[in-house]
Amino acid sequence: MKFSLQLINSFINLDNIQFNEFEENLILSGLEIDNIETIEKYQDKIIDFNITTNREEISSSLSLAREASTILNIPIKILPINLNYKNSIEKKFNTLENTQYTHIAYIRIISLTEVFTKKTPDWLLDQLKIHNIKEKTTLNNIQEYIKIKWGQTFYITNNKEINEQKNIIKYSDLAQLFNTKEIQIITKDTSNTSKILIFTTINKKDNHIALNNECSEFYENVFIDSIKLINTFIGAKIGKYNEAYQKIVIKDQNIQIKKRDINKSLGYIQGKTLKFITTYKINKILQQLQLAPKYYKTAKLFELVIPSYRANDLTRDIDIIEEIGRIYQFHNFFNRTKTNKLTGYKSKNFIQVTQIRNTLNNIGLHEVINCCITKNIKKHCRNPQIYNPIIYEQKELRTNILENLINNYEHNIKNLKNNIEIFEIGKVFAINHKNKQQYIERRQLGGLIHNNNYTRNNWNKKSGNITLFHFKNIIETFLETINSKAKLQEIPIAHNTTSIHFAEHLLKTNKKIAIYNPRNKKIIGLMGEFNNNLIKKFTDKNERIYIFEINLNELIETTKFNNHLEYVSQKYSNYPSVTRDISIKLNKYISIEKVKQDIISDNNELIESIEILNEYKNNDNTKNNTTRYISIRITYRSKVKTLNTEDIKYIDTNLDNKLKELQETYK
Structure with a gap:
């Protein structure tokens, strides 16, 4: 629908507002503009709006100016003058739920005699062309212009049309509605050639008399503006008008x-x-x-x-x-409604498990999830059985994590994925030996590493397999990162640590290490090299697979949240150091850690560090071959002075005596 900016400006003052601002505010408020045309002759802009079906009331310059006044918060300079009858609009009753008012159905009739039609002015015809209205007589053109400007207009008729009932309003029905004979009188006293103008809030719709949408708003402005234009462009005598109204109760919408x-x-x-x-x-x-x-x-x-x-x-x-x-x-407004997302309480256990999972991911292990229903490799009377299992391979609850990880390994090997580094956090089950009707449920952490390209000793050589020492260092790094006090300790061959909760049967006898809690000296997990004889069908015996399994709850008990650092700040020595390399003959099964502790136990303040350089042993596999040689480097340094000849002589003497003592002790 097209509107003239000048006609809109006659109702609302837009002189202080830029047209771009006016256009932008209308668009943002939901009035879509299809086109804007500039008419240089009248210095006017024609705005073509795409009016939606729910805003059909925007059909005139007044209604658009009223909408612009609401959007821009600018007062209308030509206020519509409502009909003002004393007590014509009375409030009936008012509650919080609904309100009823008395409105009026109104009609005003005026006759034009001795009509002399003049030429319609060009500016008025241009307004009709904007709305694609064909030019007619001057009186009809004024009628259409008033409708464009105010949204209301008058009817044009004469006695002949009334008698032939050709008009859109049936006057007998109007007379019956208003219960008056004024309408019939005015039509009888007017000749057939005279024009009759009717201003009313009543229209005829679907052969029924009905109130207009704006039934309570009969604007005197419409009547005054119409009479002025008729006086100016039509030479006619305008008689006094007759009017009638009827009070009608209408329920307002609340x-x-x-x-x-x-x-x-x-x-x-x-x-x-x-x-x-x-x-x-x-x-x-x-x-x-x-x-x-x-x-x-x-x-x-x-x-x-x-x-x-x-x-x-x-x-x-x-x-x-x-x-x-x-x-x-x-x-x-914000693009989306922001709400306070309550994360809830996170338990210490949840935070620690998350930290463990993130640490293993950072080390390079990928998490897997397996079903707790499986078929255990090792048969045991305490394996929890499933009644009426669906398939044979899922007839028991698992007693350890590692057997599922081995199945993951087999699946990857079949699909030619050689480097496998995985872990799982899950539940294991066992029958309570005290009460056969109860089951024990524990959370375990298990992992598996198989990597043929883990390390390279020299740049011109091929990369090699991961070793037990590498794997041990990975576990130590993991424990240190999660701030765990758990320690790694070798398991003597004669010592039996078989537990239904740890898959010790999957480890090689001479290549397994215990993970224990130093507080209670209790073993909380196992790690070592996998006994690949159990899956020789799928892999070569020379393949090295390393696995670990830890009781998760007991591992968490060994961790500690530090609110402060436990490090001790110590002054760094600016004086040079002295190193001594020694070789010690030891029994095959003596731990080197114990030797290091014996050397440090003398409380020699000059000892800065002790490092293991190498290990030598005879390749003879006979039973008599029970000895080995360990190379150790001891670094001495003073914090207050440079070590002189006497100090070095004292160190050498003391070291020789300690070496003889150690060799006698660990024959």
């Missing part, structure tokens, strides 16, 4: 809307802090929309009276909320 519903739909407004539109601002916007708001503080809701020209548009709460957002402008 809507109640809660403030929390407005906040919920529109959300927070832009700003440094999260906040909703204030109640004061909402009330001002509703007043700007001419909705006569009343705020009930106790109920925290607004009661609104919908104007008659918006009765078909504003029918629900969401319609009012949309109007508030439209006037406040939607770009001043």
Whole structure:
């Protein structure tokens, strides 16, 4: 629908507003502009709006100016003058739920005699062309112009049309509606050649007399503007007008809307802090929309009276909320409603398990998840059985984590994936030996590493397999990262640590290490090289697979959250060091850690560090071959002086004596 900017400007003062700003505000408020045409002759702009079906009331320059006044918060300079009959509009009753008013159905009739038609002015014809209205007689052109400008107009008829009932209004029905004979009198006293103008709030729709949408708004401006144009462009005698009205009770449309519903739909407004539109601002916007708001503080809701020209548009709460957002402008709200997301309480156990999982991921292991229902490799009377299993391979609850990881390894090998580094956190089960009807459920941590390209000793040589020492260093790094006090300790061959909760049967006898809690000296896990004879069907015997399994709850008990660092700051010595390399003959099964502790036990303050350089042993596999040689490097340094000849002589003597003592002790 096309509108003239000059005609709009006759109702609302837009001189202080740039056209770009005017255009942008209308578009943001939901009035889509299809085209803008400039007419240089009249210095006017023609705006073509795409009016949606729910805004059919925007059909005239007055209605568009009224909408622009609401959006831009600018007063209308030509206020429509409503009909003012004393006590013609009386409030019947008012409650919080509904309101009823007395409106009027109105008709005003005026006759034109001695009509001399003049030429219609060009500016008026241009307004008709904008709306694709064909040119007719001057009186008809004025009729169409008034409708374009005000949205209301007058009917044109004469006695002949009335008698032949060709007019859109049936006057006998009107007379019956108003219960008066004035209409019939005026038609009888007027000749057939005279024109009769009828201003009314009544129209004929579908063969029934009905009130217009704006039945309560008979504008005197329409009558005055029409008479002025007729006087100017038509030479005619204008007689006195006759009128009639009838009071009609119409229930006004009321809507109640809660403030929390407005906040919920529109959300927070832009700003440094999260906040909703204030109640004061909402009330001002509703007043700007001419909705006569009343705020009930106790109920925290607004009661609104919908104007008659918006009765078909504003029918629900969401319609009012949309109007508030439209006037406040939607770009001043956040793109999405921000809510306070309560993460809830995170237990210490949950945080530690998350830390363990993240640490293993950072080391390079990938997490896998397996089903707890399986078929255990090792048969045991305490294996929890499943009654009526679906398949043979899933007839028991697993007693350890590692057997599932071995199945993952076999699957990857079949699919030619040679480097496998995985871990799993899951549950294992066992029958309680004290009560056969009860089951024990524990959380275990298990891992498997198989990598043929883990390390390279020299750049011109091929990369080699991971060794037990590499694997041991990985586990130590993991324990240190999670701040665990757990220690690694070799398991003597004669010592039996078989447990239903640890898959010790999967480890090689001479290549397994215990993980224990130093507080209670209890073994909490095992690690070592996998006995690949159990899966020789799928892999070569020379393949090295390293596995570990730890009781998760007991591992967490060895960890500690430090609120401060336990490191001791110590002054660094600026004096040079002295190193001595020694070789010690030891029994095959003597731990080198014990030797290091014996050397440090003398409380020699000059000893800075002890390092293991190498290990030598005879390749003879006979039973008599029970000795080995360990190379050790001891570093001496003083914090207060440079070591002189006497100090070095003392160190050498003391070291020789200690070496003889150690060799006698560990024969």
